[in-house]
Amino acid sequence: MEYSIRIGGEAGQGLQLIGGVLAKYFVRAGFYVFSHQDYMSRVRGGHNFYQITFADRLLESVRDTYDLLVALDLPTIALHRHQLNNQGHILYDQASCGGKQEGEEFLDIPLALLVEELNAPRVMVSSASIGAVLAVLDLPLAPFQGIIGDFISKKTEEIVASNYAVANAAFVYARAHYDTIPSVPVATLADAPLMLINGSQAIGLGALASGCKFYAAYPMTPATGIMNYIAGKAAKYGIVVEQAEDEISAINMALGASYAGVRAMTGTSGGGFALMTEGLSLAGITETPVVIAEVQRPGPATGLPTRTEQSDLLFVLHGGHGEFPRVIFAPGTPEQAFYLTNKAFHLAEKYQIPVFIQSDQYLADCQWSLADFDSRLLYQEDFRLRGELLVGLESYQRYAYTESGISPLAIPGDSEHLVVVDSDEHDEDGHIIEDAPTRNLMVEKRLFKKMALLREEISPPLYYGEHNPQAIVVGYGSTFGVLKEAVEHLAGEFKIGLLYFSEIYPFPLLEQFDYVALLKEAPVTICVENNATSQFARVLHGETNHRCTYLINKYDGRPFTLQTLIGEIHAYL
Amino acid sequence: MLTFDDYKGQQPSWCPGCGNFAILNTLKKVFVDLAMQPHQFTIVSGIGQGAKLPHYTKCNTFNGLHGRTLPVATGIRLANNHMTVLALAGDGDCYGEGGNHLIHAIRRNINVTLLVHNNQVYGLTKGQASPTTPQGRVTKIQPSGSLSEPLNPLAMAISLNCSFVARGFAGASGLPFLQEIIKEAIRHEGFAMVDILQNCVTFNKVNTFHWYKERAYELEAGYDPTDRVEAFRRSLEWGERIPTGIFYRNDRPSYEQGLTVLKEDPLVKQALFRKDMSAELAQLH
Numbered sequence: 005m006e007y008s009i010r011i012g013g014e015a016g017q018g019l020q021l022i023g024g025v026l027a028k029y030f031v032r033a034g035f036y037v038f039s040h041q042d043y044m045s046r047v048r049g050g051h052n053f054y055q056i057t058f059a060d061r062l063l064e065s066v067r068d069t070y071d072l073l074v075a076l077d078l079p080t081i082a083l084h085r086h087q088l089n090n091q092g093h094i095l096y097d098q099a100s101c102g103g104k105q106e107g108e109e110f111l112d113i114p115l116a117l118l119v120e121e122l123n124a125p126r127v128m129v130s131s132a133s134i135g136a137v138l139a140v141l142d143l144p145l146a147p148f149q150g151i152i153g154d155f156i157s158k159k160t161e162e163i164v165a166s167n168y169a170v171a172n173a174a175f176v177y178a179r180a181h182y183d184t185i186p187s188v189p190v191a192t193l194a195d196a197p198l199m200l201i202n203g204s205q206a207i208g209l210g211a212l213a214s215g216c217k218f219y220a221a222y223p224m225t226p227a228t229g230i231m232n233y234i235a236g237k238a239a240k241y242g243i244v245v246e247q248a249e250d251e252i253s254a255i256n257m258a259l260g261a262s263y264a265g266v267r268a269m270t271g272t273s274g275g276g277f278a279l280m281t282e283g284l285s286l287a288g289i290t291e292t293p294v295v296i297a298e299v300q301r302p303g304p305a306t307g308l309p310t311r312t313e314q315s316d317l318l319f320v321l322h323g324g325h326g327e328f329p330r331v332i333f334a335p336g337t338p339e340q341a342f343y344l345t346n347k348a349f350h351l352a353e354k355y356q357i358p359v360f361i362q363s364d365q366y367l368a369d370c371q372w373s374l375a376d377f378d379s380r381l382l383y384q385e386d387f388r389l390r391g392e393l394l395v396g397l398e399s400y401q402r403y404a405y406t407e408s409g410i411s412p413l414a415i416p417g418d419s420e421h422l423v424v425v426d427s428d429e430h431d432e433d434g435h436i437i438e439d440a441p442t443r444n445l446m447v448e449k450r451l452f453k454k455m456a457l458l459r460e461e462i463s464p465p466l467y468y469g470e471h472n473p474q475a476i477v478v479g480y481g482s483t484f485g486v487l488k489e490a491v492e493h494l495a496g497e498f499k500i501g502l503l504y505f506s507e508i509y510p511f512p513l514l515e516q517f518d519y520v521a522l523l524k525e526a527p528v529t530i531c532v533e534n535n536a537t538s539q540f541a542r543v544l545h546g547e548t549n550h551r552c553t554y555l556i557n558k559y560d561g562r563p564f565t566l567q568t569l570i571g572e573i574h575a576y577l
Numbered sequence: 578m579l580t581f582d583d584y585k586g587q588q589p590s591w592c593p594g595c596g597n598f599a600i601l602n603t604l605k606k607v608f609v610d611l612a613m614q615p616h617q618f619t620i621v622s623g624i625g626q627g628a629k630l631p632h633y634t635k636c637n638t639f640n641g642l643h644g645r646t647l648p649v650a651t652g653i654r655l656a657n658n659h660m661t662v663l664a665l666a667g668d669g670d671c672y673g674e675g676g677n678h679l680i681h682a683i684r685r686n687i688n689v690t691l692l693v694h695n696n697q698v699y700g701l702t703k704g705q706a707s708p709t710t711p712q713g714r715v716t717k718i719q720p721s722g723s724l725s726e727p728l729n730p731l732a733m734a735i736s737l738n739c740s741f742v743a744r745g746f747a748g749a750s751g752l753p754f755l756q757e758i759i760k761e762a763i764r765h766e767g768f769a770m771v772d773i774l775q776n777c778v779t780f781n782k783v784n785t786f787h788w789y790k791e792r793a794y795e796l797e798a799g800y801d802p803t804d805r806v807e808a809f810r811r812s813l814e815w816g817e818r819i820p821t822g823i824f825y826r827n828d829r830p831s832y833e834q835g836l837t838v839l840k841e842d843p844l845v846k847q848a849l850f851r852k853d854m855s856a857e858l859a860q861l862h
């Protein structure tokens with residue numbers, strides 16, 4: 005049993021508040037929740053929507069249709085009524101939707117009037133909407149009181165009470181005038197409360213849990229959420245969050261901080277990452293650990309600033325001049341984002357390399373309801389040479405040749421040993437060289453030796469499905485949830501499996517799981533990507549020589565939705 | 578006791594007669610004067626002839642990218658505010674490629690000492706016009722003369738309320754004064770910019786040691802470096818006579834002083850990991 009609500013209106017009409025409060029309400033009530041936002045790159049006006057699905061089982065993707073449409077303006081009705089489910093309803097206020105609407109599906113609640121009658125400010129129409137929604141869903145209003153405070157800037161008792169009064173007025177009105185909607189699922193209260201978390205928060209939380217002490221970035225949607233989250237925790241965790249003058253500065257600051265001895269991170273979207281590529285290359289030759297969150301939006305250039313796409317995979321894979329090792333993770337859920345951010349910090353410091361967490365607007369902004377992450381599963385190992393250990397050394401060379409290619413990473417100032425790093429090719433001491441033999445040794449050290457070890461660190465892809473499937477759906481990154489739900493749905497009818505990658509580069513070895521054999525044996529393989537040119541399918545082909553039978557692409561800036569994707573996959577089966 | 582020879586580094590690759598030698602020797606004297614242990618300070622440099630300097634002495638070194646010295650220096654200071662940080666850059670590096678960073682380092686007032694090796698030319702890339710090249714100067718790329726107005730770095734810094742603004746001259750007659758200026762700059766708590774007039778024997782045949790020696794003079798004894806308007810006026814003086822010295826200083830708080838997380842210990846000395854994330858998880862319930 006599941007139930008979906010779409011709330012539509014202009015930017016500035018309180019969609020974030022209505023959607024945010026309702027999503028929180030449903031999680032607290034013991035439902036599983038998935039929420040998704042579709043918004044324009046403007047502060048006022050235009051058309052945005054916020055969609056929430058709640059159910060008695062785990063939810064992992066956006067639905068095409070919904071049971072309740074909350075229309076804050078007339079365009080919402082025109083744009084979205086055709087996707088309403090058969091028995092669906094439209095909750096609206098005549099005053100903001102150009103008068104009375106005819107039809108059984110309409111629930112007419114005078115939200116603005118109710119607010120006015122209570123002499124409350126107009127912005128509280130949002131709370132009235134929430135009250136009306138809860139009334140028609142036959143859910144109690146009381147828990148609203150404990151949630152609303154977290155969503156308003158001035159959280160005084162008086163303002164909370166006044167929001168409650170407004171919500172209650174709409175609640176009472178709706179109850180008096182309309183029957184409750186019968187099809188709402190019954191909450192299956194989970195044993196422990198679930199978190200409601202989006203991808204940006206999960207990456208930020210992963211950084212906190214990994215000992216990140218420095219985050220420098222320049223604001224860019226949809227990457228800013230990570231910075232917001234970390235900035236909110238900076239005082240408690242002892243983190244410096246620096247808003248740099250540009251992305252070039254951001255990555256160079258992070259490298260400076262990392263050189264000085266702390267775990268450092270930066271984050272941006274494609275355009276900002278374009279500016280960072282020289283700094284990325286600097287991390288490569290200086291062997292300075294850094295974690296980079298690259299949160300994609302559709303390009304080229306400014307593209308669709310607030311929308312989603314998986315179109316920077318090859319850019320992140322190849323960005324930066326010269327040849328040096330890197331790792332790329334592309335999580336599919338906040339849970340994966342949390343643990344992979346932790347693994348990113350771990351590998352960045354262990355191997356002294358740049359590591360990417362690639363996200364996108366969809367993962368960044370969607371909220372999942374998930375059980376608490378487990379701190380016991382975290383990597384928390386310090387690889388720096390510091391304190392007594394360093395002082396005791398007879399000599400120190402920043403780029404000493406070693407069996408593993410990994411040279412000791414000392415903290416400058418902790419001992420009399422000097423730490424010399426250079427963006428020019430250098431010798432073991434870090435001083436500039438130009439001779440061929442040293443150059444060869446350095447490339448072998450920092451690229452070949454480390455890369456061989458890095459491959460061993462990468463986990464195999466996940467596989468869900470039959471042993472000898474007729475068809476395999478292949479995907480990576482943020483499409484995980486929708487692919488999984490689509491394949492689960494089709495599994496009733498077909499022998500089908502999902503092969504899913506979140507650790508993208510270096511490409512996983514076959515020792516633990518020979519996924520290439522699995523692909524080769526399947527009669528049909530379908531690669532699904534949120535981009536125009538099947539970048540992942542190309543990487544897969546380059547690394548494994550497997551070419552997928554069919555490619556499904558979506559490049560309109562919107563995420564895949566469940567029912568549409570099921571139909572598209574079905575067409576190839 | 579540290580001596581001059583304790584700061585001996587790699588063999589310099591500069592042209593004979595280059596002003597960088599004088600700057601290097603002056604810096605070593607400063608290190609001796611201030612008893613700076615090589616491991617207790619870091620020199621960040623970019624790419625250019627002057628930027629090779631840290632290799633030619635003894636210190637922690639981050640020889641990064643062309644134009645990007647100040648972001649790296651800022652990152653180091655924020656991670657470890659007990660580390661003394663010097664940034665060395667050419668006029669092309671700092672006023673051209675990295676101009677935006679200079680503006681914002683000044684605004685932040687990060688406690689970094691910036692020394693600009695200003696030879697009014699791109700040395701390493703063989704003689705193109707730099708942001709401080711005089712208008713009309715002919716180069717290979719500007720055969721009819723450079724068209725742009727040269728940047729006045731001191732006037733710009735003073736207009737941005739930079740907390741320490743100075744100019745030195747790297748000719749023999751200017752070195753003792755330069756030494757004092759750099760010492761003051763390092764002691765200054767906040768961002769200190771020292772523009773150093775330097776010759777380029779190979780690519781700048783006009784602004785030679787002799788040319789500077791004729792013109793450079795020290796700001797008079799009674800000069801008040803806290804008077805911003807007067808400092809701005811004096812920073813405009815260029816031509817027959819070129820003032821050197823500390824033009825302007827103020828004591829606005831450094832960036833680091835404003836950061837509460839640095840009140841007790843530098844970041845690099847703080848606890849590495851926190852096991853218990855339950856409070857953060859609970860906030861998401």
Ligand SMILES: Cc1ncc(C[n+]2csc(CCOP(=O)(O)OP(=O)(O)O)c2C)c(N)n1
Nearest residue numbers: 624625626627643667668669670699700701
């Ligand atoms: C991104 C980038 N662009 C261009 C260069 C080439 N380059 C190296 S040094 C330099 C200019 C050097 O002039 P300056 O900074 O004044 O230093 P000088 O050699 O005069 O000391 C240039 C253009 C580079 N290394 N990196």
Ligand SMILES: [Mg+2]
Nearest residue numbers: 667668696698
């Ligand atoms: Mg120069």
